[in-house]
Amino acid sequence: MDIQEDLKVKSLAKAMRILECFSVDEPELGISRIAEMLELNKSNVHNIVTTLMQMGYIEQKESGKYCLGLKMLQYSFIVNEHLGYPRAVYDVLQDISWRCGEIVYFGIPYRDQVLYLYVIHPRARLTVMPYREILGETAPMYCTGIGKAMLAAFPEDEWPERITKERKPFTPQTVTDYGEIITDLQVCKERGYAIDDGGREPGLRCVGVPVYNSHGKLIAGTSISGPMANFTEKKIQEFAGILQDAAFRMRERLY
Amino acid sequence: MDIQEDLKVKSLAKAMRILECFSVDEPELGISRIAEMLELNKSNVHNIVTTLMQMGYIEQKESGKYCLGLKMLQYSFIVNEHLGYPRAVYDVLQDISWRCGEIVYFGIPYRDQVLYLYVIHPRARLTVMPYREILGETAPMYCTGIGKAMLAAFPEDEWPERITKERKPFTPQTVTDYGEIITDLQVCKERGYAIDDGGREPGLRCVGVPVYNSHGKLIAGTSISGPMANFTEKKIQEFAGILQDAAFRMRERLY
DNA sequence: GAACATCGTTCTACAATAGAGAACAATAGC
DNA sequence: GCTATTGTTCTCTATTGTAGAACGATGTTC
Numbered sequence A, B: 001m002d003i004q005e006d007l008k009v010k011s012l013a014k015a016m017r018i019l020e021c022f023s024v025d026e027p028e029l030g031i032s033r034i035a036e037m038l039e040l041n042k043s044n045v046h047n048i049v050t051t052l053m054q055m056g057y058i059e060q061k062e063s064g065k066y067c068l069g070l071k072m073l074q075y076s077f078i079v080n081e082h083l084g085y086p087r088a089v090y091d092v093l094q095d096i097s098w099r100c101g102e103i104v105y106f107g108i109p110y111r112d113q114v115l116y117l118y119v120i121h122p123r124a125r126l127t128v129m130p131y132r133e134i135l136g137e138t139a140p141m142y143c144t145g146i147g148k149a150m151l152a153a154f155p156e157d158e159w160p161e162r163i164t165k166e167r168k169p170f171t172p173q174t175v176t177d178y179g180e181i182i183t184d185l186q187v188c189k190e191r192g193y194a195i196d197d198g199g200r201e202p203g204l205r206c207v208g209v210p211v212y213n214s215h216g217k218l219i220a221g222t223s224i225s226g227p228m229a230n231f232t233e234k235k236i237q238e239f240a241g242i243l244q245d246a247a248f249r250m251r252e253r254l255y
Numbered sequence C: 001g002a003a004c005a006t007c008g009t010t011c012t013a014c015a016a017t018a019g020a021g022a023a024c025a026a027t028a029g030c
Numbered sequence D: 001g002c003t004a005t006t007g008t009t010c011t012c013t014a015t016t017g018t019a020g021a022a023c024g025a026t027g028t029t030c
Helices: A011-020 A032-038 A042-054 A071-083 A087-101 A145-153 A156-162 A178-191 A233-251 B011-020 B031-039 B042-055 B071-084 B084-101 B146-155 B156-162 B178-191 B233-251
Strands: A059-060 A066-067 A103-112 A111-118 A138-141 A195-198 A204-214 A220-229 B057-059 B066-068 B104-109 B114-119 B138-139 B194-197 B204-210 B218-227
Touching: A011 A032, A011 A042, A011 B011, A011 B042, A032 A042, A042 A059, A042 B011, A066 B071, A071 B066, A071 B071, A071 B114, A087 A103, A087 A111, A087 A220, A087 A233, A087 B233, A103 A145, A111 A145, A111 B071, A138 B104, A145 A178, A145 A195, A145 A204, A145 A220, A156 B194, A178 A195, A204 A233, B011 B031, B011 B042, B031 B042, B042 B057, B071 B084, B084 B104, B084 B218, B084 B233, B104 B146, B114 B146, B146 B178, B146 B194, B146 B204, B146 B218, B178 B194, B204 B233, B218 B233
Parallel strands: none
Antiparallel strands: A059 A066, A103 A111, A103 A220, A111 A138, A195 A204, A204 A220, B057 B066, B104 B114, B104 B218, B114 B138, B194 B204, B204 B218
């Protein structure tokens, strides 16, 4: 049938592919919909979904549709605790936010994506920008402040695999041309920080820097983000300084 | 062998049980350790773990041991977005924290557990209490402020199933006697808020209230927590007032 | 340094079981 | 009331997951 990869436990692989069908855009799915998405048999999907439901990983709504279960949240806690970053970086992130009065993000590299972990909202901005929990959100590296900062810090031979092949223009300002991205990364590398000019969210500018651990390994990135008006050339340099100082302080506490 | 339950896809059920072996206390496990925990065959475990690794749900460390993969975090984001609570409650939680200067928690009921979702740290307390990301953390209902507040709000016939059968004394102050718990819940119910007196963490007091949605259904709980010294009888009443006011404001925005 | 124990990994043959398809009941749309 | 979906159930067979032993690598002990 379909290209069954060389996986030991195939039914398990199918089950995980079913779980991956659920997304922010489609958090609720029916059996038939899943079967059609993966080109699987209805009863096959039903068996797997039933089992996943009995285990608590999927829940069924009154409408008959299914969605991911709350049990999933337990894993994020385990993974996050195991990473051990909050204790090391959170007060530094808080400090950045106080000093610049803008939103601060912290994320780590995951293949060609930025995997966001933490966000700090400044007190004043709360009314303008709705709060969002971002633990687990992902975005392509090539068009985000943190992403470009981390990309620039990676060895150049990793760039091709870290730059998403199919680049969507999230906004009119998104740079999708491979050559342009490379040029920008060269600049970022030399300058020591990255700038995103509304490439992900319209009207939002972002300054990002890479974060290393005490062994000198690149492990994360952090950024300041806010409305374009607040990001003058002078402010950007000030923010970059704050971020680099913060990254330096984190470095000593990360292993 | 072991009591194989009536599950359709047994290999999948085994796989999920393997995932459940990983915990905050044991985030890294070897094949043999898992096999021994679940009384399964080594090669059986190995096949499943290999598949889970190929799918990205498990990662192998240099030591040879395995741990949960970063991919897990993506699910917490989907689940959390689907819940849709952050937008509805976060600024209210922030407001509570400003008004009382203590740590504020927000959690939802999950069987006999409190499933914590969000935490707000007051600016002043950051140096004392290390920041923790709590999304996905769980604690028994019977010994936490939020838990007891929610328990008291549940119909009394649900109490038996919501009160953990095997009650551990987390601290010397933990109330584990079923009769005492019931008595306390009756008091909470009448009073409208719950008090935890170091029953989970020594030296920490906690005031909790239930949170309803606009249809009048109990869906969550929120609490203020801090050092005992800050929780005088007078302060507790003040905090309870703040929380009840906040719960009322959330109610209008929750569906 | 050698013997030992334990680790993760590989292999194969057998039997359990996952899965395709048709038929089911239940619901929503027209 | 009819139609077109939906989620669910059933059965039989070939697929596929699994037990057990043996592998080499690692690290521990005396």
